Amino acid sequence: MEDINLHFTGDFHAIASAHNLLSALLDAHLHHGNALGLDVRRITWPRTIDMNDRALRNIVVGLGGITAGPSREDHYVIIPGSEVMAIMALATGIADLEARLARIVVGFNFTKTPVRASDLKAQGAMTLLLKDALNPNLVQTLEGGPALVHCGPFGNIAHGCNSVVATKLGLTLSDLVLTEAGFGADLGAEKFFDIKCRFAGLEPQAAIIVATVRALKMHGGVKKDQLGTPDPAAVARGCANLQRHIRNVKQFGVPALVALNHFTGDTPAELDAVRAACSAEGVELVPCEVWGKGGEGGVAVAQALLKLLDGTKSAFKPLYDAKLSIKDKIDTIARKIYGADGVRYTAGAERALELIPALGLAEAPVCMAKTQYSFSDDATKLGAPTGFTLNVRDVVASAGAGFVVALAGDIMTMPGLGKSPAAERIRLHPDGTIEGLF
Amino acid sequence: MEDINLHFTGDFHAIASAHNLLSALLDAHLHHGNALGLDVRRITWPRTIDMNDRALRNIVVGLGGITAGPSREDHYVIIPGSEVMAIMALATGIADLEARLARIVVGFNFTKTPVRASDLKAQGAMTLLLKDALNPNLVQTLEGGPALVHCGPFGNIAHGCNSVVATKLGLTLSDLVLTEAGFGADLGAEKFFDIKCRFAGLEPQAAIIVATVRALKMHGGVKKDQLGTPDPAAVARGCANLQRHIRNVKQFGVPALVALNHFTGDTPAELDAVRAACSAEGVELVPCEVWGKGGEGGVAVAQALLKLLDGTKSAFKPLYDAKLSIKDKIDTIARKIYGADGVRYTAGAERALELIPALGLAEAPVCMAKTQYSFSDDATKLGAPTGFTLNVRDVVASAGAGFVVALAGDIMTMPGLGKSPAAERIRLHPDGTIEGLF
């Protein structure tokens, strides 16, 4: 567990190296005369680092005049927000990896023609830096069960699924493969279905929607410091949130069940409230006690899943037709999944949208970047909000990954450390035990 | 070989993570109100990256106003120039590593009191990130010989030696340990003796000075594109350079021999010229043919070394007394090793020197950062120049490593990529072979 949190197999470092090599090649190109005629204001390729480092969110690089310039505005994103991470998660092999890396758009020249990683001849070296990282990592659970841990595009700022190669490896090796698609089913599941399954030709047979009494209570309006107090009425109110998730998953034609992560403090009345909400939507609720009992505690969910797979036939289809315009795709997600009335774009987002067709991305799926705390783009709108407008503040092309990212609300691609960061409390003791990491 | 050049065991990545965590903690501290009263103009802790990225040499971070600021000027250094690299190379174990990390000075507050990593509570998490990297890496040569490859502070910008733990591990496991101290004996050997041996209590028994006909010819005044033409007279002239290296090593009381890396084009007359120069200094010249014949080609050097060890007793002592003032220590190195007439300091270097005693570094050794192409700070002064003044442009405290860095001439701690970087020609072929890496 510690190894997974500390460098692990170095995949993140390899991604950072490949990503930042492209940045260095780009700035060296500008330094040596900018033969490609890049408009420095329209460079969209950021730098990346595996650190929550707010000070790198907006920077100016290339200061120092003739020997180090030209200067330009730049930005860092965390590695789960790097397009290289998304590319590695979607690549089907080394050749596809290199082809995707070559297609990355780093910016535009003065005539608004895209400039790609291949124009900088970067894809070969980037591929080499990623050659080992592309292999899925096999780890085991505390009980020895096998798990593939590979790639980590976050569901709030990226497409949120582990790698296609890991999933396909799993499908080769076993009868059933379970995969996590996190940060809320409105984000993780939607993008798993619309991006990963669409690209990789996967046919998901069932979905497990995970819920907790605590989260539903919060969606029912209970303050954070009151979540320990039993409140079946609040849970019942909060189930509006769960019910929308259930309906959302059904829109994709995939049979579903709800697994409730059971904690000690949950009362029977609260569980009943959740069960009633699930029944109303025609899906089964199965308590899951893995937290308390290990693998044993998950047997009920596993059996329910097998029953579901036996009894129901998936009719999976993505939410939208890729041939819709980018705006129509965003609109579809906003209305059908989030419950929005419509979408508003900033002037910058509108300008960015105009350049999409020239990138060959007119028929690409959309990757929404949005808070995971609400169906809307406002983290304080709990439950199942309606009547709101989704605000798209920027649109970024991930031409290598093959999708168009829409940044909604004030979602950040580079977080910052708090006033008293966890790092301050971390210690490695002489006996090798670690304090403060979890 | 490829693995060593591509991520290797991830030590560099671990160093970058530990180093940049301190940067992130520092900027988060400024963001949250700067309780330590740091003067942002006197922050000396840079960021680091494993990339030749000129655009990161001088940057402004923290733009974006209230949510991301305050802004400040910052700089990136390559990882061999990171103080964390120097610290890891000098640390004797986890506890010493943590203690050194804690002592790092990140800058000064408005009353010019140093602010340390420990004031930011960074040392615990940094140590944890380095816990595996601190272990030496055992690799084997093409013939299966064991070698420890661990840490890489460059000899031109850092102290230039591999790690103390690797050397001590080697001494435990074998009769003889050979270690490389590169970038010219004026840099690598001086710092190996004066910094590493002094700190680690090592007693080197002999030194092998490595030379090539080609390099001596260049020091004899031959242009780069003419180095293939035999020119014994030029070699003889260039031997002034080798002779000063020999005399320099002798100043440390260590018996020496010269190993001449023999290449096909070297003529007997050229070899004779080098042999004559060595004789004049009373040291043996032994041709080394490892490049052409593998281990076999090095037997003669090995035997000469054993003979030297048998016949001569080392009387190792550092060049200077640590109690001298920093300026006197720099002056001693400049005059006795480089052949300079004196040292000139910029106003900024003078200002920095005034702060050294407050850091507890008055008795610390000095780590010179200087071009490896000349004894002077001017890369074009070949041979054995005299009559020059060494220009110290800045002085930086490495309080964790335990030395004071003097930057001479225009030595850079962040190089840049050329107009046609090697990365452009790197390819990973479908059969797994790599093109363009070497």
Next chain:
Amino acid sequence: MEDINLHFTGDFHAIASAHNLLSALLDAHLHHGNALGLDVRRITWPRTIDMNDRALRNIVVGLGGITAGPSREDHYVIIPGSEVMAIMALATGIADLEARLARIVVGFNFTKTPVRASDLKAQGAMTLLLKDALNPNLVQTLEGGPALVHCGPFGNIAHGCNSVVATKLGLTLSDLVLTEAGFGADLGAEKFFDIKCRFAGLEPQAAIIVATVRALKMHGGVKKDQLGTPDPAAVARGCANLQRHIRNVKQFGVPALVALNHFTGDTPAELDAVRAACSAEGVELVPCEVWGKGGEGGVAVAQALLKLLDGTKSAFKPLYDAKLSIKDKIDTIARKIYGADGVRYTAGAERALELIPALGLAEAPVCMAKTQYSFSDDATKLGAPTGFTLNVRDVVASAGAGFVVALAGDIMTMPGLGKSPAAERIRLHPDGTIEGLF
């Protein structure tokens, strides 16, 4: 006329000097240790220049480390957007000028306490630099009529009225004083009434609303390149805009008439449309032919004004009670003057609003900064739009001027030059004539 456009009496230069002296004192204070504890991210005092210079809109100053720093983000505004301009326009004399300058808030310290110009001891020197500029400038029209030209806070980004001292001087010297309050009556007139008259105790007796057939046609939906074609129906539609202006002025209790600047191309049918719209609002329409006939052409309007003054009694009162909260004041203007449904604030504007009471500005009037092309904050919404939300993107305290500025939409305080600026075509001929200035 040329003199007025070229340096004139140097008032703008004096304002720039006084304004930028405060900036220099502020940065010198930061440089010398920041004894006032200013949070550089919360410095709100920009620099100013009499130039449309987009590149100065967002800058970083104070680069160069110890000798020139610290660095920080800064902004330039044009001189009509400088608070010093607003202060000079509102000051009643030298003593009041100095007192207002002293009250200027330049930013906040880390405990969010305001820091004022007086904390930097800047008001004395600023007052001295403005001592001559505070005197109104008397010029004459082509026919020799006297006019006071003094101060120029633009109606779209500032309060939009000439100086209080000029107006009071005029009232002392003559029976009737006419003053311009430009950039649309929703901006100029509202701020003249609510800010200048409120502060200076002025009681306006009548208002002349100026209109043109051309502008009304545009508000009726005609494209710019079609405005030369007679279109009485479009004029009639566009009169919705004029009618709202008439009703707005009436809300202040001031009797009004409409002066129509008559141009050659206006047709009788178009004039009739405007007259009908005015009649419907109960105000007289008087064509004004000053453009074609000089003073003679304005006699009809002058006589109509005298008649209006004879026949009607003004009952002037500001639109809102100063004791309302800042948000309520903005809301009142947005609804009653602009026709908005409500007001939306950005997170930054909300944060800024929280600091207003600590500045002693809770009961200050509001100075709206908004496009002059629409009643709304969207320049493309012509006519008399309703059903829109006013977007307030930032709130800035002008503590010296004594009001709170609300920036709506994307109004800019630093414009930029176009691709082919007028400056390129300006010439001074040998005979002293000037080409290209108008």
Next chain:
Amino acid sequence: MEDINLHFTGDFHAIASAHNLLSALLDAHLHHGNALGLDVRRITWPRTIDMNDRALRNIVVGLGGITAGPSREDHYVIIPGSEVMAIMALATGIADLEARLARIVVGFNFTKTPVRASDLKAQGAMTLLLKDALNPNLVQTLEGGPALVHCGPFGNIAHGCNSVVATKLGLTLSDLVLTEAGFGADLGAEKFFDIKCRFAGLEPQAAIIVATVRALKMHGGVKKDQLGTPDPAAVARGCANLQRHIRNVKQFGVPALVALNHFTGDTPAELDAVRAACSAEGVELVPCEVWGKGGEGGVAVAQALLKLLDGTKSAFKPLYDAKLSIKDKIDTIARKIYGADGVRYTAGAERALELIPALGLAEAPVCMAKTQYSFSDDATKLGAPTGFTLNVRDVVASAGAGFVVALAGDIMTMPGLGKSPAAERIRLHPDGTIEGLF
């Protein structure tokens, strides 16, 4: 006197407007696509402001991405350092002014071809902004004597003389014209002779070298706080400085006398020491008591001057032939005027020198920028230093003014305010009197 110090006739403001208009046109050109292909790192045209504002010394402009960029490094200089000031001081009329403005080099494109103000079509508008400022300003002394005060390029950073038009106007109106050429005769006089007289064809007939006992005492090694104590021996030592100034002036073939500004504390023995030094150089010393007695106190100097003009014939010639290379011209000034052994150039200065011929400035005179406190570039080297090397840190082309500026040592073109700036103590009292301005 106050008026001269406060805005005066607005000439400085006009210069700032003309200068910064060119900056705005330049950045607008970059913004709109950079059709001229300017290399932003090689833009040499700074901005200017009439303020000691350290924070503007090094800045980044053009932040804000697509709507406001591109960003670039920029610098502010004070107005006496503006090339427009130098141009106005050297222009012979409106047509020449416009031609010089047109020739200004703002930077270089990627092929290192100079880009001029005329390429940006800036000269017409700049000329118009300067049309009144080009006229000399006539003021009177306290006793009613006429004086022309016009243009102020400082002798330490610019060519240090008032305008050619003012001098020529004076020559038309009177028999004798005295002009000040300040900041030490090594700077002011050398540049008056080599630049202004050369360009304007002036033939100076005599030179008055001004000295004070106090300054000579300082050059004799007395500390600032001891200058009040009589010390004839120190004065005698310090006269080495005066004697070199006398010899320097004689090199130009111009007869000279020394006027000693007499202050109350000067003792006869000290005066005798100065007189002896002057005698040794064959020039007369005349005490001048203008400070204590007004015009009356200067009669002796005036009579001595008339006598000198009667008795001696000037044989004025510049120090160097304009056809020498720029380096030879700098070398000549350094050796013959400053007493240096030679000149050292930074790499940046060398790079800049290479571009001079392409600018048509190979035969231009050189304008030295250097401290006025020493003959050398080190303000602490008093008296008449020898044996030093002059350090030229940068070379800047003033193609409009027609000379090449060499920046020696650490001379600054943008000073900063101290910890307690004079501005803090300035007051305008109710009776109109001013406190703290002098």
